[in-house]
Amino acid sequence: MLGKIFESLYVKVFVNIVVKRFSTVVYIETDGKKGLQRSAEEEFEVLELDEKMHDLITAFTKESPYNYVSVLDMSQSQGAVPTCKKNRIEYYTDVEDIEFRCHNNAWAYYTARENLTSIRKKYAAIGVDYIFSPFSILSYFFKDKIDGTLAMYILVQESFLSLAIFENSQLLYAHHLDMMKKEDFDGIHLEDDENDGDLLLGEDDAIDLDDISLDDTEPGELEDFANIEDLDSIEDINEFSENQDIEEELMESTDTLEEADETQFNEDYQRFTLIQGSVGEFYKDPRYESRFVENVYVADAVGVTKEFKKYLEEEMFFNVYVRRTDLALEVCELAKEETGV
């Protein structure tokens, strides 16, 4: 009771840290009784907690004892599984070294214990209150969608892709993909040597997915999509439109998607191939209940290009809806939700 009285006298400070590929974004929000009082966002060209970052954070945290430091877990060894039972989780990953949290008693997200220790150690000078999984962000960001029909949700970050397939709030499949990790990238399902060569993406030999047509493709290349062979005809493709999310389409503004420069093109292609590989795994892996994915919702935290959307739509026949998001803001929202503000 006394604690609540004291708590109401102070503002709440939410410090949200998102580590990108070459920098760290710190977003700080001060919330009082009347909502947002002050906010600040700064990007530091470091990956560790340096003096400037420390000074900025402490300048805010010293305003109130009720300060919450949240960090988005960017580690590679994390994921989500479609069960909450420990003995079932074992089926997907080694449970000995992981820390997992059950979500709505339906599915769980996990990370290696050493990641949590490492994050805590890294920010020991300021302390850490919350460590969030990208899958929490994804499910929270698309909370208005995941309780609907089957769809794939992708959180696009600079170095990672967090991909999850939900149906009626139940996770069917999830994969955390590291763009810097060679194995993930090697896992793309462009199996012929010629296409592997195209990954170099030189000026002359850059891949043009527009040139790839279903007719030209060898049957073996589409073995990942064995379950959708009967959808090859245009008529069948038109059936997709029945499942299109018109509302989301109206909300989406494709104009905001940028034209790709060379670097962005490479990265978006890399993302596309990672997604393609994961979808293939979902369809093939007997551990997952394979269902045909039609709609893809992308939470775009980096600014994907039009080409990225086009690849997914044209090559994988998805209805793709892109929502721009600021990861630091989403982390802040999650921290507020967690704190009960």
Next chain:
Amino acid sequence: MKYSYIKPRKKTPFTQEVQLAITFFSITVIMLASTYLFLLYKDYNFQKDKNRILARQIELKQEIADMKQKIAFVQKQESLGEKIYTQNSVLKDSIENLFDLVPQRITLSEAKLLKNGLILYGITPNKDVYNFMLQAPLRSIFQETYSSFYPAKNGWLHFVSTNYMKDDFSEEVENED
């Protein structure tokens, strides 16, 4: 813990600054309370001393009153003693004078001193010695003098001389003066 892997650190409003302020105010309050309690104790002590002194004062006043009474009594005793001493001195002088009055030939066997009189018993060789040598001075002193004689075995006379002084005689003498 709905979304986070870890629990938030325990938040307390008692930051270092607040703790410092609370410590400062606590010390101040403790000091004020201590001072107040000390003053209460001293006040209680003063009251106690005051009551004790007042009681002692009353006691001393009583003692003084008793002492005064004793002094008055002693003074009365003194004055009475002085009076008695004076009276005794007077009496002694009177007796000395009386015995001076008795001639050597007359022997007194008993003398009674009365308030306003004198009774003498003795033996005289004869009436004349008595009349001239003892009765004459007695008559000059007393207004009424009666003498009676009866013979002794050796031929002398026993006598009884009764002498009275009238009560108002001295007053009359004084009035005349």
